[in-house]
Amino acid sequence: MAKPRFGFFKYSCCSGCEFEFxxxxxxxLETLQNFDFVFCRMxxxxxxxxxxxxxxxxxxxxxxxxxxxxxxxxxDQSRLxxxxxxxxxxxxxxxxKATVVEQEAEKRVYSDLSTIHSIRxxxxxxxxxxxxxxxxxxxxxxxxxxxxxxVLLGQAPELIEYSVCVExxxxxxxxxxxxxxxxxxxxxxxxxxxxxxxxGVGVL
Amino acid sequence: xxxxxxxxxxxxxxxxxxxxxxxGRLEDLRVRIWEPPRFFEGFMVGRRFDEIPDIVARIxxxxxxxxxxxxxxxxxKALGLEVPPATAALQRIMALSQMVASHLVHLYxxxxxxxxxxxxxxxxxxxxxxxxxxxxxxxxxxNGLGDALGGRALHPVxxxxxxxxxxxxxxxxxxxxARLEEIKPDALETVKMIADLPVPELxxxxxxxxxxxxSRYGINRGTLISSEGLRVQEEEYxxxxxxxxxxxxxxxxTVVKGRGAIMVGALARLNLKFDLLHPDARAAAAEAGFRxxxxxxxxxxxxxxxxVVHGISxxxxxxxxxxxxxxxxxxxxxxxxxxxxxxxxxxxxFHAYTLNSKGIVEQADLVTPTAHNFLxxxxxxxxxxxxxxxxxxxELSRQCAMLVRAYDPCFSCSVH
Numbered sequence: 001m002a003k004p005r006f007g008f009f010k011y012s013c014c015s016g017c018e019f020e021f022x023x024x025x026x027x028x029l030e031t032l033q034n035f036d037f038v039f040c041r042m043x044x045x046x047x048x049x050x051x052x053x054x055x056x057x058x059x060x061x062x063x064x065x066x067x068x069x070x071x072x073x074x075x076d077q078s079r080l081x082x083x084x085x086x087x088x089x090x091x092x093x094x095x096x097k098a099t100v101v102e103q104e105a106e107k108r109v110y111s112d113l114s115t116i117h118s119i120r121x122x123x124x125x126x127x128x129x130x131x132x133x134x135x136x137x138x139x140x141x142x143x144x145x146x147x148x149x150x151v152l153l154g155q156a157p158e159l160i161e162y163s164v165c166v167e168x169x170x171x172x173x174x175x176x177x178x179x180x181x182x183x184x185x186x187x188x189x190x191x192x193x194x195x196x197x198x199x200g201v202g203v204l
Numbered sequence: 205x206x207x208x209x210x211x212x213x214x215x216x217x218x219x220x221x222x223x224x225x226x227x228g229r230l231e232d233l234r235v236r237i238w239e240p241p242r243f244f245e246g247f248m249v250g251r252r253f254d255e256i257p258d259i260v261a262r263i264x265x266x267x268x269x270x271x272x273x274x275x276x277x278x279x280x281k282a283l284g285l286e287v288p289p290a291t292a293a294l295q296r297i298m299a300l301s302q303m304v305a306s307h308l309v310h311l312y313x314x315x316x317x318x319x320x321x322x323x324x325x326x327x328x329x330x331x332x333x334x335x336x337x338x339x340x341x342x343x344x345x346x347n348g349l350g351d352a353l354g355g356r357a358l359h360p361v362x363x364x365x366x367x368x369x370x371x372x373x374x375x376x377x378x379x380x381x382a383r384l385e386e387i388k389p390d391a392l393e394t395v396k397m398i399a400d401l402p403v404p405e406l407x408x409x410x411x412x413x414x415x416x417x418x419s420r421y422g423i424n425r426g427t428l429i430s431s432e433g434l435r436v437q438e439e440e441y442x443x444x445x446x447x448x449x450x451x452x453x454x455x456x457x458t459v460v461k462g463r464g465a466i467m468v469g470a471l472a473r474l475n476l477k478f479d480l481l482h483p484d485a486r487a488a489a490a491e492a493g494f495r496x497x498x499x500x501x502x503x504x505x506x507x508x509x510x511x512v513v514h515g516i517s518x519x520x521x522x523x524x525x526x527x528x529x530x531x532x533x534x535x536x537x538x539x540x541x542x543x544x545x546x547x548x549x550x551x552x553x554f555h556a557y558t559l560n561s562k563g564i565v566e567q568a569d570l571v572t573p574t575a576h577n578f579l580x581x582x583x584x585x586x587x588x589x590x591x592x593x594x595x596x597x598x599e600l601s602r603q604c605a606m607l608v609r610a611y612d613p614c615f616s617c618s619v620h
Contacts, residue, residue, distance in 0.1 A: 010217075010218070011240070012240045012241075012242050013242075013262075013265075013616070014261075014262045014263055014264050014265040014268070014616055015216055015217060015264070015265040015266070015616050016262070016264075016265025016266075016268070016358055016359060017265070018265070019265040019266055019309070019358065020265075020358055022309075022313060023305075023309045023313065023343065024343075024347060024357060024358050026344070028336075028340065029329075029336065029337075029340065032325060032326040032329060033326075033329060037324060037326050041211065041212075041213045041214070041218075042213075042214060042216070042313075042314070043214070043313070043324045043325060043326060044213060044214070044323050044324030044326060044327070045213035045214055045317075045323045045324070045605070046213070046323045047213070047323075061242075063240050063241075063242070064240045067240075092262070093242075093259055093262040094242045094243075094262075096247045096251075096259070097242070097243050097246065097247045099247070100246070100247050100249075100250060104246070105243045105246025105247045105249070106241075106243055106246060107246075108243075108245055108246040108249060109241065109243050109245050109246045110241070110449055111449060112449055112451075115451060115452075115454075116241060116454070118240065118241065118243075137262070137359060138265070138358050138359060168355060168356070168361060171355070172370070173355035173356075173361050173362060173369070173370065174355075174361075174362065174369035174370055175258075175355065175361035175362065175369065176254060176255070176257070176258050176361070176364050176369075178369070
């Protein structure tokens with residue numbers, strides 16, 4: 001049986017999901033052996049983004065218009081298209097920019113904006129229909145493996161409905177978001193205009 | 205002849221190299237870093253200080269710990285925090301474990317296929333199965349450190365401005381040390397494997413810049429030193445370095461004021477502070493025939509392999525001598541400014557924050573290793589191409605891509 005044709009695409013993000021996929025997860029050997037890496041820049045040179053793909057994973061927030069054009073092409077070429085990671089699923093950290101005056105944020109970084117062509121950040125399902133999501137920043141391994149195994153078996157994956165935070169809490173981790181351990185005892189949660197998230201733009 | 209390596213593979217992020225050879229002359233050489241900007245310095249203004257580490261982690265999926273640690277140290281300074289030795293020790297273990305992890309993924313998965321004229325690690329199977337299994341053993345032990353101390357290796361949840369949210373228990377520390385002990389021979393094998401790869405000849409002239417340490421290899425703090433005699437404290441960084449916008453790249457390009465190109469990263473560190481390396485790493489270097497200084501930028505790979513040995517041996521010792529107190533302090537917001545310099549896996553990383561009395565960020569400034577290396581990468585590409593004008597286009601392109609990979613650039617970081 002031919003190996004499933006696989007593509008991994010990156011938009012505006014930290015590439016962490018691709019690193020999770022090629023390095024941090026524990027089934028790298030099986031992943032490398034069982035998929036045909038048609039396009040995955042971090043793994044392979046000489047690939048083609050033209051497809052077709054049995055499975056395309058897309059990470060990152062859409063923040064430039066060429067990404068919209070390419071994303072639509074990938075959709076047309078892919079049997080299954082999944083958003084992987086918070087950026088592609090709901091906008092993630094780069095979408096914080098949508099909560100401030102965007103041009104002001106741009107001007108703080110670049111004195112000459114003539115070479116900058118950013119559009120308002122969005123998750124990928126703002127532009128194309130997706131077949132599913134692998135949530136988290138980065139996603140947990142169980143969910144990633146469910147999707148990969150389902151594709152290899154030709155079945156529909158049973159996606160995990162709860163957030164990656166559940167697995168993290170089960171592991172006993174305390175994070176910045178917690179009220180445990182006396183954390184935030186002295187700092188009161190603040191409510192500023194910067195912390196209000198506009199409808200349709202998820203942050204974490 | 206027009207060459208356009210428009211989407212470089214096996215590097216972190218999105219960048220290209222383009223140039224033209226006209227009448228035997230090299231023209232229009234550009235490292236076009238087209239990675240889309242995300243404006244971290246722009247949208248962090250208005251966020252509260254305690255959110256910053258988790259936000260900046262997402263600048264980079266391979267060196268989140270460096271961004272978190274640098275931000276945490278800068279904010280510690282802005283808030284005037286006294287950090288317990290246990291916190292500093294854990295921060296150092298996290299940074300070293302990430303340095304090893306980052307070097308391993310670069311050496312085995314990104315750089316190695318080139319030297320065997322293959323396109324990917326997938327193509328290296330099944331012939332290179334023992335090497336890949338060695339990588340998997342090492343990464344499992346090293347990522348275990350980030351998992352145990354930070355909650356998880358990629359985007360750890362336990363590192364905050366206050367310190368570490370959880371104190372590792374002694375039994376876990378013992379298990380981590382046992383696993384590190386097991387992979388020490390693998391690290392030495394890695395140095396041998398990389399030392400045996402033939403590299404193209406090339407001589408860098410850019411100034412080497414790194415963080416020195418007093419009695420040990422500077423990672424999370426230290427004085428900035430260079431091969432041209434620079435001695436700069438982190439508060440004075442902006443007086444000595446200049447970051448410029450480049451018309452063909454979204455990354456900015458950083459130079460030493462009044463001089464020019466610099467080189468940071470593993471090779472620069474070994475050239476400047478070899479004597480502070482762990483004895484195990486110095487022994488491995490001697491065995492591999494590496495004698496500092498080396499001016500061939502392709503030796504950055506070998507320097508990384510030597511640092512893998514250093515990181516594993518030092519983490520082992522740090523775990524063994526971890527101070528027993530809580531790695532945690534209470535924090536109150538206050539007005540202030542803090543700057544911090546650290547050694548990320550790819551070299552010098554700078555973060556600065558100005559906070560108001562409520563602890564809200566009023567200004568943020570970040571300079572990444574790849575911005576520091578940008579000009580020297582272009583200059584060394586120029587030198588490489590000009591000395592090989594007679595090569596076929598395919599071979600010339602291959603060597604250019606190999607040089608870019610030897611720098612182990614992180615375009616995602618550089619644009620942020």
